Amino acid sequence: MIITVASFKGGVGKTTTAIHLAAFFQGKGKTLLIDADPNRSALGWSGRGELPFEVVDQWQAEAQSEDYEHIIIDTQARPTTEDLAALANTCDLLVLPTMPDILSLDALVLTIEYLKSIQTSQYRILITSIPPKPSRAGDEVKKLLKDADIPTFDIGIGRLAAFQKAAMQGIPVYDVKDQRSERGWQDYETVGNEILNLMRER
């Protein structure tokens, strides 16, 4: 399976999502994470610590990808609209993370208008970094997307300091010593299982 993670704005959890989807799929079959973002955040993450899957840049990817069952691609932030069409058509699922804040949503609306115009349904929005209750930001954004008929994952990812520690230490969130690391991993496991179900239905 090929899963591409893209966003029209930086800092929305794109790399965090690519890393944890790769960790989830590595549990199902040999997985490669291709870091195609010039910021090289995923390569940086793997260089700082240890991840249970291989991370390569896009130039190394071509020679290697055949050996893997699953491929996760962390793309460049702010792709052009032409890039986005190509991305959506060359993967099994395009995952578009967004944070529940107004600037991220503005960027997301532009992305979605474009996705609707190219008529692909091969994408799902993932709401990341959802603040804990009593904030209702996560639910509000989810409702907004649902009302607009935009395919969105059933569950989003909570805002947890464990994810920042994971990035700093170069490890998956489940290896972080933090009370909430298990909760963070469960969120991505739920998303991974939803992707598997989606693929079975197709």
Ligand code: ADP
């Ligand atoms: P992008 O690849 O879109 O730039 P990152 O994955 O690098 O986004 O995340 C941007 C920042 O937000 C990082 O500091 C990261 O640790 C933090 N972050 C990402 N997801 C979460 C989350 N669920 N909870 C808390 N912080 C998060």
